[in-house]
Amino acid sequence: MILEKIKTPGLSHLSYLVGSDGQAAVIDPRRDCEIYVEMARANGLSITHIFETHRNEDLVSGAPILAELSGAKVLHGPDAAGEVRYAETTRDGDRFPIGQLEIRVFETPGHTFDHIALALYDSAYGEGAVGVFTGDALFVGDVGRTDFYPNRKREVAGLLFDSLQKILDLGDQAIIYPAHGAGSVCGSGMADREFSTVGHERWNNPLLQIADRDAFIERKVDEHHYQPPYFRLMERLNLEGGDPAPRIMRPRPLTLAGLSECGADHLVDIREPMAYASGHLPGAMNLPVDMIPAFAGWFIGEGERIALVASSHDQLEQAMQHLVRIALDNVVGGYVGVVPAAASGQEMRAIPMIGTAEVRERLEGQSEGWTLLDVRDADERAVTAIEGSRHIYVGELSEEWKKLDPSGAYTLMCASGMRATVAAGWLDAQGFDNLDIYLGSMGAWKAAQQE
Missing domain, CATH: 3.60.15.10 (Ribonuclease Z/Hydroxyacylglutathione hydrolase-like)
Incomplete structure (x- = not known):
């Protein structure tokens, strides 16, 4: 038994x-x-x-x-x-x-x-x-x-x-x-x-x-x-009744040239947030592999073609498993090698990280054209929020980004910086250029208040 x-x-x-x-x-x-x-x-x-x-x-x-x-x-x-x-x-x-x-x-x-x-x-x-x-x-x-x-x-x-x-x-x-x-x-x-x-x-x-x-x-x-x-x-x-899962749970490997020619609807960088923010391929959003189950379904639609960018082939396999389980499995391939690509002269984008002192200075100075964008969920924000910040839940940015001014400046924040990087990556992929991420986010803000 x-x-x-x-x-x-x-x-x-x-x-x-x-x-x-x-x-x-x-x-x-x-x-x-x-x-x-x-x-x-x-x-x-x-x-x-x-x-x-x-x-x-x-x-x-x-x-x-x-x-x-x-x-x-x-x-x-x-x-x-x-x-x-x-x-x-x-x-x-x-x-x-x-x-x-x-x-x-x-x-x-x-x-x-x-x-x-x-x-x-x-x-x-x-x-x-x-x-x-x-x-x-x-x-x-x-x-x-x-x-x-x-x-x-x-x-x-x-x-x-x-x-x-x-x-x-x-x-x-x-x-x-x-x-x-x-x-x-x-x-x-x-x-x-x-x-x-x-x-x-x-x-x-x-x-x-x-x-x-x-x-x-x-x-x-x-x-x-x-x-x-x-x-x-x-x-x-x-x-x-859904179709059976693919027999091979690992995307086909793509070269850098193959990545640019694969016709993907979404280029998804599944590396850790700090790695993505430090340098990523143009047009790539960030969905760290462990966050795919929670957030892929907000940003990727049924049947849309996905190309993955990872640190390792094992990471690609994990991402494929997550996507298969929610039927977003039209994965055209996976690429490993961001650092060598940068070394070869491939254009890269980066999103800066800023700390509490910079956020406080901008809030106090009421920086023109700048928004502190809180992407936590509504329950978290109801408990505590930074005065002067604006709220859009990270998942709802999949549509709400269209209401934002792409020429504006935005600092993304959440509880720690993880979801903020997902949000910043989505905006970056939509052509927003003036972005940064509040490293530590609400956790860092609370810690600073207690000093």
């Missing part, structure tokens, strides 16, 4: 393989899904069931692909938005034996209308649930977002409250297995650990401390979440 957690880096997506007596079920598989087949075979198991706790918004489901590989059927909750073409519908009360184990279905709408939780029972040890796969209804330290139905926001928040009571009723002993961990865009208050129980969440999860249904609804309605444009693509593919 096994239960294995498979974590997808960057997206903080958690999927699971559970098996007993030669049978196995997979819960919420990702697009590059060979790992589940390999893991099952290594444990002498055949995958007989594939469950989706809901239609994912932040990654492409691997369920239809895994069904082709394994011959297992896909099971999905009642879908109010449209039928999931590759799945059979499972409903409240359905039971599925997996050897000695049994999975019982609970309809838990709220995050999405089709959401289900899957309680896990061991037939040899009483009636209490051993664990529960909570999808995006309940996380460690948080609960699911409810902003995907803006015209029905109070209704879905109330549905989530009711669904959480169903999960709590499974008993304090049940271990929770959520579909995401800390760092996911599906929740902002998740704990760093990925293990908990229903009982621990009952007593410690801030959202579960709200016992009044109306108060819970008010709290959820007041939350602010961002929805990257690629969410719509994920929703569509997870109704229709």
Whole structure:
């Protein structure tokens, strides 16, 4: 009897393989899904069931692909938005034996209308649930977002409250297995650990401390979440069924000449922010490889051609994996060699870094034509902001840049300088010439205030 957690880096997506007596079920598989087949075979198991706790918004489901590989059927909750073409519908009360184990279905709408939780029972040890796969209804330290139905926001928040009571009723002993961990865009208050129980969440999860249904609804309605444009693509593919992941997860290598001739819609420099700011190819934006899952879907559209610039071939492979998992995988090639290119006389662009003293001097002098542009999210800015700064969330710059004056001067800031470099890189790629980055950003500003 096994239960294995498979974590997808960057997206903080958690999927699971559970098996007993030669049978196995997979819960919420990702697009590059060979790992589940390999893991099952290594444990002498055949995958007989594939469950989706809901239609994912932040990654492409691997369920239809895994069904082709394994011959297992896909099971999905009642879908109010449209039928999931590759799945059979499972409903409240359905039971599925997996050897000695049994999975019982609970309809838990709220995050999405089709959401289900899957309680896990061991037939040899009483009636209490051993664990529960909570999808995006309940996380460690948080609960699911409810902003995907803006015209029905109070209704879905109330549905989530009711669904959480169903999960709590499974008993304090049940271990929770959520579909995401800390760092996911599906929740902002998740704990760093990925293990908990229903009982621990009952007593410690801030959202579960709200016992009044109306108060819970008010709290959820007041939350602010961002929805990257690629969410719509994920929703569509997870109704229709996405294509299998590319067999080779590494872009074809490009020479410098090949890079200029490849016809890419986006030249994406995936090196670290300091490396990019120090020197990058003209027209390149910056999406550090670890930030691709969070921000690529804001700046890159479906089917657009991507050329990558990296420090190493391993970095190119990591970037390709991230892009494949969100179906932005039209990667025409990858280039390694920015420093040799500079040494050969290739034109380079750079974005200066400035410190707190320079920012304060500009603010006090009210520098004409200069803007301190804060690209943090709205919740961060609501806690503390620098007086005189302007706010545009980094992802929303994908469209909001058109409202800025390209002849103006801009200093980009965030919490540390990482997202500020992504924002500056986007503006640089759009032809903005007078840019710099506040190194340390809000962290440095706060430190200076305490001196």
